[in-house]
Amino acid sequence: xxxxxxxxxxxxxxxxxxxxxxxxxxxxxxxxxxGDEDFIPLSKAEQIDCVRRAGLVVExxxxxxxxxxxxxxxxxxxxxxxQMEYCRYIDECERYQIPMMVMHxxxxxPIEDDGQGFESFAKILAHAKAAEVLLAIENTIEDxxxxxxxxxxxxxxxxxxxDSSHDWIYSQSPTRLLSTYGKALxxxxxxxxxxxxxxHWLPGKGLVSFQRIQELLKSQDFDGQWSLEVFPQEVKGSxxxxxxxxxxxxxxxxxxxxxxxxxxxx
Numbered sequence: 001x002x003x004x005x006x007x008x009x010x011x012x013x014x015x016x017x018x019x020x021x022x023x024x025x026x027x028x029x030x031x032x033x034x035g036d037e038d039f040i041p042l043s044k045a046e047q048i049d050c051v052r053r054a055g056l057v058v059e060x061x062x063x064x065x066x067x068x069x070x071x072x073x074x075x076x077x078x079x080x081x082x083q084m085e086y087c088r089y090i091d092e093c094e095r096y097q098i099p100m101m102v103m104h105x106x107x108x109x110p111i112e113d114d115g116q117g118f119e120s121f122a123k124i125l126a127h128a129k130a131a132e133v134l135l136a137i138e139n140t141i142e143d144x145x146x147x148x149x150x151x152x153x154x155x156x157x158x159x160x161x162x163d164s165s166h167d168w169i170y171s172q173s174p175t176r177l178l179s180t181y182g183k184a185l186x187x188x189x190x191x192x193x194x195x196x197x198x199x200h201w202l203p204g205k206g207l208v209s210f211q212r213i214q215e216l217l218k219s220q221d222f223d224g225q226w227s228l229e230v231f232p233q234e235v236k237g238s239x240x241x242x243x244x245x246x247x248x249x250x251x252x253x254x255x256x257x258x259x260x261x262x263x264x265x266x
């Protein structure tokens with residue numbers, strides 16, 4: 001059980017500079033975006049090499065979510081093409097020895113075909129198991145189909161990623177998923193918000209009850225990385241100062257003592 005942070009945390013830095021800042025701040029691991037966009041002037045192989053040379057572990061990669069809706073499409077060809085896309089990302093994880101891929105389970109767009117969606121995730125999971133890559137689906141909007149994905153596929157080996165900010169924005173009963181499926185939890189996206197938008201604030205600034213989260217994680221014997229997905233809404237100070245504060249807040253969450261948010265103080 002160590003401390004990690006998503007690789008992008010704001011600030012105008014190169015990939016190499018960002019990686020060094022994370023390592024210098026004392027984090028043990030990071031999480032990478034795994035799209036095919038060219039806004040990072042390094043290949044995926046070069047990104048992995050850079051992170052590992054800095055002494056960091058690649059905890060997981062996050063697959064793009066723009067095509068999640070296609071997995072639930074009523075058109076079999078559209079769904080099959082999306083399945084192939086996500087299986088390709090899994091193949092890359094196997095190639096670069098990345099232990100886990102995170103992807104969204106439920107899209108923001110309307111779902112067209114429940115049966116097609118469940119079949120899509122079953123096929124992607126089978127591909128991940130063959131590649132010995134953990135597949136973790138992330139909670140986004142509240143939808144009973146996310147529960148069904150977990151209840152149907154946990155016995156087959158699927159895992160999930162808990163996003164605290166999504167939980168507090170979209171859930172009628174925050175932490176219900178942790179209480180229900182905590183034993184299948186593989187990774188965390190910890191951040192705070194004001195209950196309105198996915199602010200990606202540091203823990204303690206908003207409404208999220210990190211005491212409840214910490215207590216549930218400990219009671220469920222969670223032994224994975226405690227990882228942040230945060231960046232400042234307004235850049236103030238240096239990246240080093242932000243990351244130092246981020247590690248301080250993350251330690252505060254992990255220890256679980258004296259939790260009181262800045263937001264609740266008014």
